[in-house]
Amino acid sequence: xxxxxxxxxxxxxTALIVGIGGLGSPAALALAEAGVGTLILVxxxxxxLSNLHRQILYAEADVGRHKLDVxxxxxxxxxxxxxxxxRSRLLPDNARxxxxxxxxxxxGADNFATKFLAADACALEGxxxxxxxxxxxxxxxxxxxxxxxxxxxxxxEDVLPPERAPNCAEAGVxxxxxxxxxALMADLALDVLSGDCSRTxxxxxYDAKTDRLRAAAVHARADCxxxxxxxxxxxxxxxxxxxPSPPSSITF
Amino acid sequence: MAVTVRxxxxxxxxTGGNESxxxxxxxxxxxxxxxxxxxxxxxxxxxxxxxxxxxxxNLYVGEEDIRFLDGLDTELSxxxxxxxxxxxxxxx
Numbered sequence: 001x002x003x004x005x006x007x008x009x010x011x012x013x014t015a016l017i018v019g020i021g022g023l024g025s026p027a028a029l030a031l032a033e034a035g036v037g038t039l040i041l042v043x044x045x046x047x048x049l050s051n052l053h054r055q056i057l058y059a060e061a062d063v064g065r066h067k068l069d070v071x072x073x074x075x076x077x078x079x080x081x082x083x084x085x086x087r088s089r090l091l092p093d094n095a096r097x098x099x100x101x102x103x104x105x106x107x108g109a110d111n112f113a114t115k116f117l118a119a120d121a122c123a124l125e126g127x128x129x130x131x132x133x134x135x136x137x138x139x140x141x142x143x144x145x146x147x148x149x150x151x152x153x154x155x156x157e158d159v160l161p162p163e164r165a166p167n168c169a170e171a172g173v174x175x176x177x178x179x180x181x182x183a184l185m186a187d188l189a190l191d192v193l194s195g196d197c198s199r200t201x202x203x204x205x206y207d208a209k210t211d212r213l214r215a216a217a218v219h220a221r222a223d224c225x226x227x228x229x230x231x232x233x234x235x236x237x238x239x240x241x242x243x244p245s246p247p248s249s250i251t252f
Numbered sequence: 253m254a255v256t257v258r259x260x261x262x263x264x265x266x267t268g269g270n271e272s273x274x275x276x277x278x279x280x281x282x283x284x285x286x287x288x289x290x291x292x293x294x295x296x297x298x299x300x301x302x303x304x305x306x307x308x309x310n311l312y313v314g315e316e317d318i319r320f321l322d323g324l325d326t327e328l329s330x331x332x333x334x335x336x337x338x339x340x341x342x343x344x
Contacts, residue, residue, distance in 0.1 A: 109341060110342045135341075203310075
């Protein structure tokens with residue numbers, strides 16, 4: 001990777017990054033330094049002091065500023081990518097229009113609703129997506145090609161109640177873990193932009209406690225609602241992204 | 253013969269903090285029952301009320317998801333490593 005040939009390809013590509021936080025920061029930096037032509041950053045948050053240990057684009061003096069503004073400044077100062085910003089969250093009514101603008105989408109959302117929304121929007125628009133997540137000492141990355149199979153819904157079927165899975169705001173996450181996971185997201189996104197799908201539909205799991213990176217194939221499920229033979233998802237209606245079950249005492 | 257089961261961080265509270273445990277079972281279903289005996293509460297995290305693997309959890313035998321083997325009936329010889337992979341969100 002990173003040859004003149006690849007850089008010439010990447011210079012004409014657009015990557016859309018959902019969330020410029022712990023995962024989005026290193027991913028954006030890596031993509032910019034690799035020479036990806038255009039980055040579209042989607043976020044509506046401001047920098048907080050508690051972000052700084054893991055969100056490497058920001059410094060203490062940035063606290064209170066919009067992440068988009070700071071991220072854009074930092075990326076422009078370091079690399080030649082065009083950096084466009086969208087001050088919003090990824091929402092059911094803007095998701096498809098946003099992902100359509102990109103050659104690859106990277107999402108490191110801290111909630112399952114956004115993850116499934118991003119997966120659905122990309123599948124419906126035929127846009128490759130790289131999903132990333134990190135909690136405590138572990139992280140996972142899954143890249144899904146434009147063909148859309150196997151997809152995030154093949155792996156984790158539907159939106160689950162937030163009570164059932166921790167996110168990093170509640171469970172905490174180690175700064176270096178998001179750095180590694182975010183860099184891996186960028187690496188897989190660059191593959192996709194080069195037309196290399198050899199690492200799509202593979203679940204990469206990183207465990208910082210054992211320093212182990214596992215790769216396990218994700219198979220397409222025949223009954224997947226998004227990409228299966230009788231798929232039922234053809235839109236991104238809001239109701240689809242509401243947790244289906246009442247709060248449970250079971251937490252995973 | 254006992255197999256090694258890799259425990260994800262959120263479940264290590266049930267295994268005394270251990271990242272892997274040994275358990276026996278001729279298939280995955282029996283393994284889960286034996287895990288429950290040794291680490292009460294684990295089964296409920298892995299299986300739903302109907303005894304099926306929860307939709308936001310994946311169980312791997314080696315590098316293969318049991319959904320694409322024989323599910324909970326996937327046989328174990330004793331040399332495999334079992335991984336529990338839950339859905340996680342986070343990273344912002």
